[in-house]
Amino acid sequence: AQSVTQLGSHVSVSEGALVLLRCNYSSSVPPYLFWYVQYPNQGLQLLLKYTTGATLVKGINGFEAEFKKSETSFHLTKPSAHMSDAAEYFCAVTLNTGTASKLTFGTGTRLQVTL
Amino acid sequence: AAGVIQSPRHLIKEKRETATLKCYPIPRHDTVYWYQQGPGQDPQFLISFYEKMQSDKGSIPDRFSAQQFSDYHSELNMSSLELGDSALYFCASSQRQGPYNSPLHFGNGTRLTVT
Numbered sequence: 001a002q003s004v005t006q007l008g009s010h011v012s013v014s015e016g017a018l019v020l021l022r023c024n025y026s027s028s029v030p031p032y033l034f035w036y037v038q039y040p041n042q043g044l045q046l047l048l049k050y051t052t053g054a055t056l057v058k059g060i061n062g063f064e065a066e067f068k069k070s071e072t073s074f075h076l077t078k079p080s081a082h083m084s085d086a087a088e089y090f091c092a093v094t095l096n097t098g099t100a101s102k103l104t105f106g107t108g109t110r111l112q113v114t115l
Numbered sequence: 116a117a118g119v120i121q122s123p124r125h126l127i128k129e130k131r132e133t134a135t136l137k138c139y140p141i142p143r144h145d146t147v148y149w150y151q152q153g154p155g156q157d158p159q160f161l162i163s164f165y166e167k168m169q170s171d172k173g174s175i176p177d178r179f180s181a182q183q184f185s186d187y188h189s190e191l192n193m194s195s196l197e198l199g200d201s202a203l204y205f206c207a208s209s210q211r212q213g214p215y216n217s218p219l220h221f222g223n224g225t226r227l228t229v230t
Contacts (some may be wrong), residue, residue, distance in 0.1 A: 034218060043119075043205060043221035044158070090157060102148060102171050103207075103219055105157040 002027040004074075004091045006106035014114050019063075019078040021109045023091030026072065033074040034092040034103065035065055044090065050074060061085070086113045117141055119222035121206050127228045128196050136191040136225045140208030146170065147189040148219060149181060150205040158205060164189060165211070196229045203227075 007022040025031055032051050036044040048059025055067040065076045074091060091106040120139040128134050140147050146165045150158035151174075160173035164183035175181075178196075183189045193200060203226050207219040 036221075041223075041226075043223040044207075046218050046220070049218050102160045102163055102173065104160070107157045 002031060002093045002095055002104055004033075004093045004104065004106040006089075006091050006109050008109055009107065010110045010112065012112040012114060013081045015083055016080050019076070019081045019085065019111065021076040021089050021091075021111065023065075023074045023076065023106060024072050025074060025091075025093050027093060027095065029095055032094045033065075033067060034094075035059065035063070035074075035076050036090045036092060036105075037061075038088045038090065038108075040087075047076070047089075081111075081113045083113050083115075086111055119206055119208050119220055121204075121222035121225050123225060124223065125226050125228075127230065129230055130196055130198065132196050132229075134193045134196060134227060136193070136204055136206075136227070138189045138191070138206030138208075138222060140187050140189070140206075141210075141220055144208035144210045144217075144220070145187060146209045146211065147183055147187070148207040148209070149175075149189070149191050150207065150221075152203040152205060152224070154202070156202075161191070193227075198229050201227060201229045 003026045005024045034049045035047040038044050048057050050067045058064045063078045088108050090108050092103045122137045148163040149161040152158040161175040163171045167183045179193050181191045203224045205224045207221045209219050210217045
C-alpha cells in the first residue's frame with residue numbers, strides 16, 4: 001500500500017518569498033511521485049514527477065522538488081512566489097510495479113500568496 | 116495539444132435519479148481512471164480501465180458502474196443518487212510506456228449536484 005502525507009493544509013507566503021510545500025510518502029516498493037496543482041473549478045494539472053534517475057526534478061512555472069529516500073520526502077519548492085501561484089497543491093504517489101497503477105493523493109495544501 | 120474531455124461540465128439531479136458521465140481520453144491513451152472529489156477533499160480513486168478491461172477498483176459504490184468502450188472513451192453510470200454523491204468527478208487518462216504508465220492527465224471534471 002502507498003500513501004502520502006502533506007503537512008499543512010494552508011500555507012501563506014508573501015509575493016516574492018520562498019514557497020515550500022511538504023510531502024512525505026509511505027511505500028512498500030520504489031514509488032513514483034507527483035505534484036499536481038488545481039485552480040478553482042478546474043482539473044488537476046501535472047507540475048512535475050519523479051520516476052527514476054535524478055532526484056531533483058524541475059517542473060513547470062518554476063517549481064521543483066527533490067526526492068529524498070532517506071527522509072521519505074518529496075517537498076515542492078519555488079524560489080519566488082507569484083500571485084498566480086495561489087491554488088491547491090496535491091502530492092501523489094503511485095507504485096512502480098510495472099502495471100497500470102492508480103494515483104493516491106494527499107489531502108492537499110492550499111497556497112495563498114499575499115502582496 | 117488535445118486534452119481529456121469530460122461531459123457534461125455540470126449536472127443537477129434529484130435523489131434516486133440516475134446520471135451518466137462521459138470521458139474522452141487523450142488520443143492513443145489506453146488507460147482511463149475515475150476519481151471523485153468532495154468539497155474540500157482530495158480526489159478519491161473510484162475505478163480504472165486498461166484496454167477496455169477493468170484494471171483496478173477503489174471506493175466505488177455498488178450503485179455506480181463504469182465501462183470503457185472500443186474507442187477508449189469511458190462512461191460512469193450512477194444510479195439511485197444520494198445527496199452525498201454531490202461532488203466533482205474527474206476522469207484521467209494515461210498511456211502504457213513499456214511496463215509503466217505515463218503520468219495521469221486529468222479532465223476539468225463534471226460537477227454533479229444532487230438535490
